[in-house]
Amino acid sequence: MDEIRIFGPRDMPARLRIAAAALWAWFDAAASEPERALEDLDLIETGRDPVAGKATWRAAVQVCREHGLDESLLLPRLRASARLAEGPAIEDGADLRDFADSWCGAPARLLAGLLDLTGSWQLDMAADLARGMFLVETVVRAREHADRGLVLFPADDLARF
Numbered sequence: 001m002d003e004i005r006i007f008g009p010r011d012m013p014a015r016l017r018i019a020a021a022a023l024w025a026w027f028d029a030a031a032s033e034p035e036r037a038l039e040d041l042d043l044i045e046t047g048r049d050p051v052a053g054k055a056t057w058r059a060a061v062q063v064c065r066e067h068g069l070d071e072s073l074l075l076p077r078l079r080a081s082a083r084l085a086e087g088p089a090i091e092d093g094a095d096l097r098d099f100a101d102s103w104c105g106a107p108a109r110l111l112a113g114l115l116d117l118t119g120s121w122q123l124d125m126a127a128d129l130a131r132g133m134f135l136v137e138t139v140v141r142a143r144e145h146a147d148r149g150l151v152l153f154p155a156d157d158l159a160r161f
Helices: 014-032 034-045 054-067 076-086 093-114 120-140 142-147 155-160
Strands: none
Touching: 014 034, 014 054, 014 076, 014 093, 034 076, 054 093, 076 093, 093 120, 120 142
């Protein structure tokens, strides 16, 4: 059977692979230390570098500047990571959508922009696809998440079902 691969930097056009890898490195760093994500977010919002992923943050900001990408889209992943430290407590479907958009929708918009897919409909489709993949993973990995004390299903749905 063929290996199943998720889209990654090596799937980008050669001229963009280094830039894509820098963005991916920041996405990983932003999610790596949920317990300090709020502190890092505060540092960034006051013009300083985060402690976790300092070098990856600088590289991602440089990529955004070089490619005309919205730097503010680097922050939602960090905000979502902070929620993980608290236990995300997803309340309802709208809250799940917001969390998923922060976790993977904003990064997908950046990667789409890197590929010159800049129409609002293109950016929306990239975010929708990323959220859809996140939701599938949430279902597939539900037991693993539960074993780690992580519940990514809306509380109102859990109570109802």
